[in-house]
Amino acid sequence: EAGVAQSPRYKIIEKRQSVAFWCNPISGHATLYWYQQILGQGPKLLIQFQNNGVVDDSQLPKDRFSAERLKGVDSTLKIQPAKLEDSAVYLCASSSPTSLEQYFGPGTRLTVT
Amino acid sequence: KQEVTQIPAALSVPEGENLVLNCSFTDSAIYNLQWFRQDPGKGLTSLLLIQSSQREQTSGRLNASLDKSSGRSTLYIAASQPGDSATYLCAVRHNNNDMRFGAGTRLTVKP
Numbered sequence: 001e002a003g004v005a006q007s008p009r010y011k012i013i014e015k016r017q018s019v020a021f022w023c024n025p026i027s028g029h030a031t032l033y034w035y036q037q038i039l040g041q042g043p044k045l046l047i048q049f050q051n052n053g054v055v056d057d058s059q060l061p062k063d064r065f066s067a068e069r070l071k072g073v074d075s076t077l078k079i080q081p082a083k084l085e086d087s088a089v090y091l092c093a094s095s096s097p098t099s100l101e102q103y104f105g106p107g108t109r110l111t112v113t
Numbered sequence: 114k115q116e117v118t119q120i121p122a123a124l125s126v127p128e129g130e131n132l133v134l135n136c137s138f139t140d141s142a143i144y145n146l147q148w149f150r151q152d153p154g155k156g157l158t159s160l161l162l163i164q165s166s167q168r169e170q171t172s173g174r175l176n177a178s179l180d181k182s183s184g185r186s187t188l189y190i191a192a193s194q195p196g197d198s199a200t201y202l203c204a205v206r207h208n209n210n211d212m213r214f215g216a217g218t219r220l221t222v223k224p
Binding site: 041100 | 117144145147149154155156157158159162164202204206210211212214215216217
């Protein structure tokens with residue numbers, strides 16, 4: 001079974017630029033999550049999708065962050081414009097429909113200079 | 114406020130020792146609790162998932178327990194090995210679907 005795929009693995013941008021991350025969940029997983037992990041901290045949930053609908057985006061900074069999952073499969077997270085404090089690892093996860101056990105991708109390490 | 118705390122933040126043990134990692138949560142209305150391992154520069158690897166109706170789960174040398182009434186979970190690692198060195202994170206899914214992670218315990222097992 002293929003795991004959660006994410007790209008790119010690393011990205012360096014200047015502040016005020018825009019960036020997009022891509023995630024492809026495990027086949028059959030209807031629920032998809034985007035997390036932000038700042039160095040030394042646990043992941044913080046940004047947004048949760050059930051199929052192509054948003055379940056929870058209460059911690060997503062909507063003035064600069066957006067996410068979509070148009071066909072209920074892969075998803076894109078965008079930051080525009082980026083700030084220095086957005087430097088973090090962005091993790092995508094998906095969960096099985098029965099147990100809700102989460103499986104994570106390798107993450108995208110973003111550095112904003 | 115739903116908070117998850119992991120203590121200690123870092124732990125160093127000699128190879129072969131048994132050890133316990135702790136996770137505490139403030140809101141006992143949980144749906145499940147999941148333990149993860151994170152290696153430097155990598156994503157999270159699921160170790161054990163405990164549903165709210167369960168008291169413990171075991172996988173190989175790992176055993177996780179859950180006590181909802183006291184708001185605690187422990188991860189027991191038997192006969193630790195240098196390959197167990199990593200950061201261990203617990204994540205609590207509450208009944209309102211809110212997901213909270215602890216900051217993790219960084220474990221070092223010395224040969």
